[in-house]
Amino acid sequence: MISRRHFLSAGAGAATMLASRVPGAHAASGQVVVGTWGGDYGQLLSDLIDKPLLTPKGIEVLQDVANADPRKTKLLAERQSRRGSMDVACLSDSDHYIVAGTDAFEAVDGAKVSRLDKVFPELRTDTAIPHIYSAQVILYNENLVKAPPTSWAELWDPKWRGRIGLADILYPANTLAAALAGGGGVSNYDPAEKKLMELRSLDVKIYPSNEALAAGLKSEEVWFTIMWLARGFMWKKAGIPLSHVVPREGAVSIVFEASVPRNARNKDGGFAYLDAMLDPKAQAAFADKMGYVPTVSDAVLPEDLAKQVSLSEADRARLLKPDYKYQTERAQRTLDFWNKQFKG
């Protein structure tokens, strides 16, 4: 016989089950699909964020691993769809600007991401959280180069003929470095074309990926490259004898960001994920493992680590933020010049 208490209890259970199937009925639970890079980044997300911070909240994280270009293309292709394939999309600041321009991302604010108030104000955007950041510097082999260049312009010295290697995939960043070497800036890439052709005549080597470039640096095929300070930190940890110079003209910042697409299936889960990405312990661990600097004020790094991955006060004063609008409007010309003239 069913007692009144049993009946009420069963009814409450059924109601709970029904409610759990209604979208949004349970804030920040269920499954979250994170579009991210693989390798160390994906692994660290899994170890520092997914398992310790989200699993206890009942959120199951699935990683959709790909490079940034396919992810960006996927977001653009899916933006008209009612349901997208990602709840969180990780992109660099430049790629985020392009996709955000198509109104593909949800707005981010303190009500959705409670730790947003800890983010350094200069790194904030309307539709993303800044996860980690670094700066573009000159990396050089400290065993072979005793008097390294102190500016982008000095890197173009003929005495380094055949000793400079660049990653093909970083062509926008390389073009900006060339612009700075030629007296241009974040809003003026015009001098870059002449400087890139000069670099070509200095027998610059172009590698298809960062990994191939690292192999070139390790084998001493090349002695210099233009790269993020954080990646230099990782390569040093891997045993490549590298040091870095923050060029006099300035170092360009790179921020890796995360957003929730408008057509995400689990937006609450997505925002919970963004919040967890700003966790101070996770941020400090990213700095320790990958060399990227935290984006929140309450993530404190050990002094020794901070010295290796952060910029000094003087260098930070010369940190340049890309002009995203200019860079985007000029993107086709930059790509065409890189492919047709510089590599052609």
Next chain:
Amino acid sequence: MTVTDKTRDKGAAKVNFAVQGVAFLVLPACLLVLALLIGPMILMFRISLNRFSPTQLMIEAFSFDNYARAAADPYYQEIILTTLGMALLCTALTLVIAFPAAYWVGRLESRWKSLVVIATLFPLLVGNVVRSAGWMALFSREGLINAVLLKVRVISEPLTLMYTPKAVVFGIIAVVLPYMILTIASVIESIPRDLEDAAANLGASGLQTFWRVILPLSAPGVAAGSILVFVLCMNTYATAVLLGGPRFKMMAPAIFDQFVRGNNWPMGAALAFMLLAVTMSFTIFGSIAFARRYRVR
């Protein structure tokens, strides 16, 4: 009309009826092709007529500007010529390398034959990227070839083997060889061995038998294998990128560049259709010329 003729007509009619009766069986395949090939192609063609904007990415338009710009651009002209040259070279080399192997496989009468066929197929079980990574380990400055040559003091400095067109040719041939071998072998299997014996009895040398008997009779296999390999070569992506390096350009990586790196879908779609047009033209004209030469039906 004789009774025999009437009987034959009735038989043919029955066969036709039977064929018509099961014609609906092609429907699932046709629908699949329509949905997954023709549909997206129509969509892509429409995209190729749009205009690119760096900020809005794609603006609705109806113009052949992208085709005109690509056709007039020396950069793309060179890429098309490189792609065509690589595809023709690789197809020819693959044919030369594959034919003896195909003949051996086709004529093999052994209980191990199925194992030989599986061994031929084995390279296809390894993905293009994995296979190219293997080639990279072989060709790189610290790779096996350079290590051996340095060790035996044939060279004093490592050779540049990676990121060269030669590396791409090796890589592509390794990928497409099984297709050519198996296609030709299946045709050679059907050529009666008696014909070779008859040619020998009539005084033909081995070369004459090959040239006058085997090659013409295996022409359908050579044509099919060459078309298959040529199409695969024209669309090479992973091998060209991984072994050719950033400076070596074929059409598939150039299309990828426009779609993914440049976000210029209209230009990427136009280039894709240009590649399709060049591939189809060469395939169709090549098949017609080959059929005329060897009377293949």
